Amino acid sequence: SNDAEGSSEATETEDGKQIVTFWHAMGGASQEALDKIVASYNESQDEVEVRAEFQGTYDEALTKFHSVAGTDSAPTMIQVFEIGTMSMVNSGHIEPIQKFIDEDGYDMGHLEENIVNYYKIDDQFYSMPFNSSTPVMFYNKDAFEEAGLDPENPPQTFEEVEAASKAIVESNPEMKGFALQAYGWLFEQLLANQGALLLNEDNGRSGVATEIGFTEEQGKSIFEWVERMNTDGTFANYGTNGDNMLAGFLAEDVSMFLQSSANSRDLIDNAPFEVGVAFLPHPENVEREGVVIGGASLWMSEGKEEAEQKAAWDFMKYLQSPEIQAQWHTDTGYFAINPAAYEEELAVEMHEENPQLKVTVEQLQATNPSYATQGAVMDMIPEERKIIETALESVFNGGDVDTTYQTAIEQLNAAIETANKARGE
Amino acid sequence: MRIPFGRKIVTYLLLIAAAFLVFTPTMMAVVMSFMTNQDIMTGSLPSAFSLDNYRRAFEQFPLLHYVINSFLVSIAIMIGQLILASLAAYAFVFLEFKGRDFLFYLFIATMMVPFEASIIPNFHTIRDLGWIDQYTGLTIPFFAMAFGTFLLRQNFKQIPKELREASQIAGMGDVKFYLKVVLPVAKTSLITLGVYGFLTSWNMYLWPLLATTNDNVRTVQIGLRQLQSQEQMNDWGVIMAGAVIVIIPTLILLFLGQKKLQRGLTEGALK
Amino acid sequence: MTAVITQEDQALFVRTKRKQRYKQFIKGILFLLPSIALFSVFLFYPLLRTIYLSFFLTDASGATTVFVGWDNFVTLFQSTIFQQSIKSTFLFVLYTVPLTIVISLFLAIIANEKLKGIGFFRTIFSSTMGISVAAASVFWLYLFHPTIGFLNIIMDTFGLEKVGWLTDPSWALIAVAVTTIWMNIGFTFLILLGGLQSIDKYLYESADVDGAGYFYKLRRITIPMLSPTLFFVVTVTIINAFQTFGQVDILTQGGPQNATNLMVYSIYREAFTNYQFGSASAQAIILFIIILLMTIIQFKLGERKVHYQ
Amino acid sequence: MSYIELKDITKSYHAGNNILEQINLTIEKGEFFVLVGPSGSGKSTLLRMIAGLEDITDGVLKMNEKVVNHLQPKDRNLSMVFQNYALYPHLSVEQNILFGLKAKKVSKAEQQKRLKETAEMMGLSELLDRKPRQLSGGQRQRVALARSVVSEAPLCLMDEPLSNLDAKLRAQMRVEIRRLQKQLGLTLIYVTHDQVEAMTMGDRIMVLNDGEIQQVGKPITLYNEPANLFVASFIGSPKMNMGKTEIKDVSNFLVNKTLSFSADVRMQKAFQVHKNIIAGIRPEHIQPAIHQEATHSLEVIHVEQLGNETSLALDVGGELWTAKWPGQWDITAGNQLEVYISTEHLSFFDAQTEALIRPASFSGHGEVQAI
Amino acid sequence: MSYIELKDITKSYHAGNNILEQINLTIEKGEFFVLVGPSGSGKSTLLRMIAGLEDITDGVLKMNEKVVNHLQPKDRNLSMVFQNYALYPHLSVEQNILFGLKAKKVSKAEQQKRLKETAEMMGLSELLDRKPRQLSGGQRQRVALARSVVSEAPLCLMDEPLSNLDAKLRAQMRVEIRRLQKQLGLTLIYVTHDQVEAMTMGDRIMVLNDGEIQQVGKPITLYNEPANLFVASFIGSPKMNMGKTEIKDVSNFLVNKTLSFSADVRMQKAFQVHKNIIAGIRPEHIQPAIHQEATHSLEVIHVEQLGNETSLALDVGGELWTAKWPGQWDITAGNQLEVYISTEHLSFFDAQTEALIRPASFSGHGEVQAI
Numbered sequence A: 001s002n003d004a005e006g007s008s009e010a011t012e013t014e015d016g017k018q019i020v021t022f023w024h025a026m027g028g029a030s031q032e033a034l035d036k037i038v039a040s041y042n043e044s045q046d047e048v049e050v051r052a053e054f055q056g057t058y059d060e061a062l063t064k065f066h067s068v069a070g071t072d073s074a075p076t077m078i079q080v081f082e083i084g085t086m087s088m089v090n091s092g093h094i095e096p097i098q099k100f101i102d103e104d105g106y107d108m109g110h111l112e113e114n115i116v117n118y119y120k121i122d123d124q125f126y127s128m129p130f131n132s133s134t135p136v137m138f139y140n141k142d143a144f145e146e147a148g149l150d151p152e153n154p155p156q157t158f159e160e161v162e163a164a165s166k167a168i169v170e171s172n173p174e175m176k177g178f179a180l181q182a183y184g185w186l187f188e189q190l191l192a193n194q195g196a197l198l199l200n201e202d203n204g205r206s207g208v209a210t211e212i213g214f215t216e217e218q219g220k221s222i223f224e225w226v227e228r229m230n231t232d233g234t235f236a237n238y239g240t241n242g243d244n245m246l247a248g249f250l251a252e253d254v255s256m257f258l259q260s261s262a263n264s265r266d267l268i269d270n271a272p273f274e275v276g277v278a279f280l281p282h283p284e285n286v287e288r289e290g291v292v293i294g295g296a297s298l299w300m301s302e303g304k305e306e307a308e309q310k311a312a313w314d315f316m317k318y319l320q321s322p323e324i325q326a327q328w329h330t331d332t333g334y335f336a337i338n339p340a341a342y343e344e345e346l347a348v349e350m351h352e353e354n355p356q357l358k359v360t361v362e363q364l365q366a367t368n369p370s371y372a373t374q375g376a377v378m379d380m381i382p383e384e385r386k387i388i389e390t391a392l393e394s395v396f397n398g399g400d401v402d403t404t405y406q407t408a409i410e411q412l413n414a415a416i417e418t419a420n421k422a423r424g425e
Numbered sequence B: 001m002r003i004p005f006g007r008k009i010v011t012y013l014l015l016i017a018a019a020f021l022v023f024t025p026t027m028m029a030v031v032m033s034f035m036t037n038q039d040i041m042t043g044s045l046p047s048a049f050s051l052d053n054y055r056r057a058f059e060q061f062p063l064l065h066y067v068i069n070s071f072l073v074s075i076a077i078m079i080g081q082l083i084l085a086s087l088a089a090y091a092f093v094f095l096e097f098k099g100r101d102f103l104f105y106l107f108i109a110t111m112m113v114p115f116e117a118s119i120i121p122n123f124h125t126i127r128d129l130g131w132i133d134q135y136t137g138l139t140i141p142f143f144a145m146a147f148g149t150f151l152l153r154q155n156f157k158q159i160p161k162e163l164r165e166a167s168q169i170a171g172m173g174d175v176k177f178y179l180k181v182v183l184p185v186a187k188t189s190l191i192t193l194g195v196y197g198f199l200t201s202w203n204m205y206l207w208p209l210l211a212t213t214n215d216n217v218r219t220v221q222i223g224l225r226q227l228q229s230q231e232q233m234n235d236w237g238v239i240m241a242g243a244v245i246v247i248i249p250t251l252i253l254l255f256l257g258q259k260k261l262q263r264g265l266t267e268g269a270l271k
Numbered sequence C: 001m002t003a004v005i006t007q008e009d010q011a012l013f014v015r016t017k018r019k020q021r022y023k024q025f026i027k028g029i030l031f032l033l034p035s036i037a038l039f040s041v042f043l044f045y046p047l048l049r050t051i052y053l054s055f056f057l058t059d060a061s062g063a064t065t066v067f068v069g070w071d072n073f074v075t076l077f078q079s080t081i082f083q084q085s086i087k088s089t090f091l092f093v094l095y096t097v098p099l100t101i102v103i104s105l106f107l108a109i110i111a112n113e114k115l116k117g118i119g120f121f122r123t124i125f126s127s128t129m130g131i132s133v134a135a136a137s138v139f140w141l142y143l144f145h146p147t148i149g150f151l152n153i154i155m156d157t158f159g160l161e162k163v164g165w166l167t168d169p170s171w172a173l174i175a176v177a178v179t180t181i182w183m184n185i186g187f188t189f190l191i192l193l194g195g196l197q198s199i200d201k202y203l204y205e206s207a208d209v210d211g212a213g214y215f216y217k218l219r220r221i222t223i224p225m226l227s228p229t230l231f232f233v234v235t236v237t238i239i240n241a242f243q244t245f246g247q248v249d250i251l252t253q254g255g256p257q258n259a260t261n262l263m264v265y266s267i268y269r270e271a272f273t274n275y276q277f278g279s280a281s282a283q284a285i286i287l288f289i290i291i292l293l294m295t296i297i298q299f300k301l302g303e304r305k306v307h308y309q
Numbered sequence D, E: 001m002s003y004i005e006l007k008d009i010t011k012s013y014h015a016g017n018n019i020l021e022q023i024n025l026t027i028e029k030g031e032f033f034v035l036v037g038p039s040g041s042g043k044s045t046l047l048r049m050i051a052g053l054e055d056i057t058d059g060v061l062k063m064n065e066k067v068v069n070h071l072q073p074k075d076r077n078l079s080m081v082f083q084n085y086a087l088y089p090h091l092s093v094e095q096n097i098l099f100g101l102k103a104k105k106v107s108k109a110e111q112q113k114r115l116k117e118t119a120e121m122m123g124l125s126e127l128l129d130r131k132p133r134q135l136s137g138g139q140r141q142r143v144a145l146a147r148s149v150v151s152e153a154p155l156c157l158m159d160e161p162l163s164n165l166d167a168k169l170r171a172q173m174r175v176e177i178r179r180l181q182k183q184l185g186l187t188l189i190y191v192t193h194d195q196v197e198a199m200t201m202g203d204r205i206m207v208l209n210d211g212e213i214q215q216v217g218k219p220i221t222l223y224n225e226p227a228n229l230f231v232a233s234f235i236g237s238p239k240m241n242m243g244k245t246e247i248k249d250v251s252n253f254l255v256n257k258t259l260s261f262s263a264d265v266r267m268q269k270a271f272q273v274h275k276n277i278i279a280g281i282r283p284e285h286i287q288p289a290i291h292q293e294a295t296h297s298l299e300v301i302h303v304e305q306l307g308n309e310t311s312l313a314l315d316v317g318g319e320l321w322t323a324k325w326p327g328q329w330d331i332t333a334g335n336q337l338e339v340y341i342s343t344e345h346l347s348f349f350d351a352q353t354e355a356l357i358r359p360a361s362f363s364g365h366g367e368v369q370a371i
């Protein structure tokens, strides 16, 4: 156990470099990409050494941070998913990066507007955006063609999706038209796309939310949409499991589905057919509002030495640079938070090769900045998602929309109440 | 005694059928580990076999280092559990004292505390003890084991009481009786428990993840988890390759362990 | 009768008896000390803490914020989700425990023969205990895949309707149970095999001579002589079934429609994603009490039937 | 110097059902004390209580003048041969034998010396590396015996240590055990079912029946003057023949309504005191009428040739009596046999109290001879 | 009608080390066949092979004319009393006894009937509800015996079934077993160490030593005409006295350089054929010089009173010989004793081949008598 010591206590390497511990939740290919960036940073200068340490899933990493926050074991910086934002703010163990922005006179203006919108709370930056993605609709161009649909003109609205689904199923009974993962995040996105708020108090951004912010019509529209496709027999049920849905899509069992844009590269590479990427659909009777940013941001621990924090800040800035963002974007499929990255050769090349990838960027840029697309902030979001998922599954399995919706709303409001109470405020 | 031919055939048939059923999922994983991700995801039959997944699994995390850590941790836990559980079981079976039954039920009760419910307080404890990123933090919390104590108690109860009496007459104290008679006679269950202890430690994920912050003392399951990503499509071939690599040592251990499970040590002990 | 025992003797008896009892007690405690010490730190303390937490609301880091008394419990018992969770848990125990034991016993019995290559089969049968929950769940996730999964492909070839193993609420719990049984087989098999191995072979010889057939021996000798091991296995399998977590997390995440929202999974979610440590603790306490009751019943009813040497 | 003293020792497994009833007994240092009694009479239990393996329900057990009721077995400094051997299945014969010595930290050299001697004595030298399950029944028993012998503890408890050995080996072992016991001055409590062992080895014998002491005494005393019917029929093999006795007239009495004997004065008095009397005669005292004149004639029911002697089942008023004659007699069942029975050889017991009234007399007969 | 036939049966646990060596044997239906031999000679192994519990390394085992080498024990239709009892620890005495009957689906009524009879016969009626561990050694053995008896299987194998019973009970059991065997026409193979059992129960006895058959024959034949030195010393207790024999002159020979006898013509011839001769005489044939004139005078080393007989250790040329006289003789160790030894009672063996040259003769002596 001898060589194990030090890492959490020592803040400098033997040759005097400032150590920055960086906890993240990136597994698989993303970890490879991240490690590459960290290595390049460590090589690019000789003052700071960043140590990127995997801490499990977002949930696990966050739980662990909460447990060690304020002690020596806490890392210098940590990656936290977007819905952990409020709990980080409330934890009291973080240093808002606004402090460093101000000290440094750093300009966040060059970052993607929508991303900035999400992470700016009460007009200040608590954390540095890092890996971001939005949901898009993937579709099977070959199947579209077979069904006599225009592969270059994917459905835009719920109703168009339904129609396309019918056409697909008609042309190929083996294939379902559309799949929606029972995933709270997608529900939130579909709400936002209608311009609906998830929580009141402007999605919790003007004050502490006290109940849900969407109307019955807005909320039910999604359930009803699914129900209609279910009755048509065009809907494929993959439950809560995203991997299953991806496999179903690749195995040509379903022709359209919604998923994070971060999957684009992998899908295009692995599909034995032409993959199309489209904007998130919306009900016919409302305008498209746009999407909310998802993903994670980087947080600074409180109580660390200034030098250490400075070093971490330097690394964060490094991550913003167009070259790094271009590389990150091409390696992983996450957005470049710095739009300048898209001008980089690397990104340009890739977009030329796979023009579908541009759609994700376009969708983000076509988003109307509003409270709805800023996204909701509250510490009960994870619970909200679970409730929504259960409701979705219920509808998927033919449950009654009205009762399902009513139950879900009751549970949501109760959860909000408890969360507010638990904060002891 | 010879087993009759007919029964032999039937037994073999049953064995083969059962082995096939039990091993299919594992076998499937092995096959997948040689397949390309595209084949896996589209559900098609393997178009090509390659070792690519293994190469990538080895590249992705310091596998050997993790395996060594896992071995150290698992062996330490196994030994610790064997010692503590056998000591406790001995007391529950061979020593008579007030409150023994109460303590036994208390031990059993500990099995009912869901691990997930105690993980945070325990994490705080090792944090306060400064055991994070230490082998101590990874091992010591698991030394005491109600489950093992229970298993060994059941087994120790089967030891004929004459053996204890003979030892008492020979002037042997409890410690010596425990070492010289109980442990060797209960070899079978010690091995079973040892294998179990080793494998559960080997397969632990959540605790090692919490108790370590960096690669120095991390174990293979964390490595395996690093092969999976959350928001992106998983490379199942690589994940399966990693799983297969991690399973191989355990299969070897099981093979050796079951060889030691020899018939009936108590046999012929007594008239 | 006690006439010959003098007063002194009597006093001496009492004294030595007391001394001996004291000595035995000390000895017992010494043997148990390492376990007790570790249990106190890593189990009893958390348990007490859990009890304490169950009366509070907490913030994200698990610090108590508001004392709510029995509210957490009251809320739970009123919650349909929690009721469903208890129901699922009991169903799950009912699905998994008997099958695990019957299958493992069957495997242990056929693998207990002295045949060539039996080591290979024993390794295969115990192999599932060498596979971590995460890996095993992933294997089954694939087997259960609605379209490319092995199971549905088989169903398809036999002309049966495909089953939404993990998405259909009436199947999901069964699917998780199947996975769990598969995972438990290895370990249960190994324990039972160990138990079978330590049955004195004279008993079988004696039965052979008595003209007992295979199943008669199984029923009258093997099972009773195995009863301590069986008792252990049943107790442990029940407790483990109540505490199932990993499979659920990977396969269904409690869905569909909370059909597989087993108690520990529910606890886990409540604590680690919702940060409601108070409510999670209350659930843990309820689970603890349920298992405790079940085990007490088991010991009261079961251990009487167990034959020790 | 009393070494072991039992005062009112009582044992019960279930309240109200005493296995041993108020046992009072003193065993001297260096004594060879034999315990006999029917199966289930409590011999093993008594031994186990002395060893400290069984709780004493009531009464006081003293060793060396000290009360040891609550002393642990390991502190009693004794060795024991268990009726069921209790060998350690995981240890080889050698390790089994040395087990106790190792526990007592006897020096290696001494261990080896004693092991060698004992193994030789028991005929186990070839088997030292075997595990118990690879031994025959008799071999296991010898290991159990060796384990006790090797310890040289001052008190040895042996529970039928020779029951599974053949006659030849048993004779040899008898001599060896007796020699060792004398040589080391051991106190030995020895349970046996073998008449020869009981008679030849013991300094004293105790007869136990149903948890109660029937008689304690020198072997020959028990044989010649059994305290009661039970002892009379238990000691001696084949067992003593018994018959109801009735007075025919003043000077004659009838046994089993068949055999008539003349009654002397003492007998006549006895008949006045005791209502019902049972007469007993040992099989060897129903003698062939060769050197004496025949006194009775009896029908032979069954003849058994034992080689060195012949056992005859004779009909005595409807009951089967046994006679045992040395040598091989060519007698055919069904014939009448002329026998000589002396009144002197009859023992008399009260049928009610079962106690001895008058033992057989052994004086004035050719067979007791001083040269 | 040969019921069991063993042809060249060989057994080894480890190659090259034969426990049983080419056993050839035929047992008739309804025969009571006794197996004796020293501890470890392979008796239990032979029994276990007949039962099918032990693989037959080599040779053929036939039952009812059929080869059964590979037949399962349960298909051999036999019952067995194990030397170590092999009771089911988890079953009560009653269940233990009925185990086999239930397995064979004997009707409930029949079960109860047989149980009652057997339990009564074995004295187990009171103990039916006990578990084996609550029984005494002898009680356990009786349960084991009862289990075999109750099955009424046509072939019974019994491995020292009475070793832990007291003499009285044993005598009773002997009679019962013999009666049952006769009554049901059972074939019984019976291992025992007890001379009386062997001599009185068996139709034939087989003596085994070191895995080899020494002699098979009627009990009395084995006693009177032991095939070799081993049988001579093994059968009979105390064992036969042996001494080296030398020719002094044409008509005289010396045993152990001490006892001189006159040699008849046959003896003289024998001395010409065999170089070294050993003479043997049974203890009961060294007789008191009462009715005959003394032939020799020997020093008494040791006297043991067995009650019904007296055992004398006598010095014969430096070796200890045993004499056994019926009754109780008051003889003091150290004295010279006048004894009568008849040449007729001497058996002669070739010292090299160990084979019998001439058995003792039993004709023309008072003890063999026809009335």
Ligand SMILES: Nc1ncnc2c1ncn2[C@@H]1O[C@H](COP(=O)(O)OP(=O)(O)OP(=O)(O)O)[C@@H](O)[C@H]1O
Residues within 6 Å of the ligand: D133, D134, D135, D136, D137, D138, D139, D164, E013, E019, E037, E038, E039, E040, E041, E042, E043, E044, E045, E046, E083
């Ligand atoms: N499993 C075994 N492995 C090796 N040798 C064995 C095994 N079992 C028995 N033997 C040996 O085989 C020989 C014969 O054993 P067996 O039990 O037949 O003797 P036995 O004649 O019954 O003796 P006893 O009268 O002492 O019971 C013995 O020398 C014994 O040590």
Ligand SMILES: Nc1ncnc2c1ncn2[C@@H]1O[C@H](COP(=O)(O)OP(=O)(O)OP(=O)(O)O)[C@@H](O)[C@H]1O
Residues within 6 Å of the ligand: D013, D019, D037, D038, D039, D040, D041, D042, D043, D044, D045, D046, D083, E133, E134, E135, E136, E137, E138, E139, E164
């Ligand atoms: N654990 C027990 N519970 C109840 N009764 C028992 C127990 N152990 C022994 N007994 C009974 O106690 C009595 C005495 O047993 P013990 O073993 O002392 O007999 P024993 O004289 O040694 O007989 P044997 O000569 O048959 O060995 C027996 O009747 C027996 O059934």
Ligand SMILES: [Mg+2]
Residues within 6 Å of the ligand: D043, D044, D045, D083, D159, E136, E137, E138
């Ligand atoms: Mg006994």
Ligand SMILES: [Mg+2]
Residues within 6 Å of the ligand: D136, D137, D138, E043, E044, E045, E083, E159
């Ligand atoms: Mg034997």
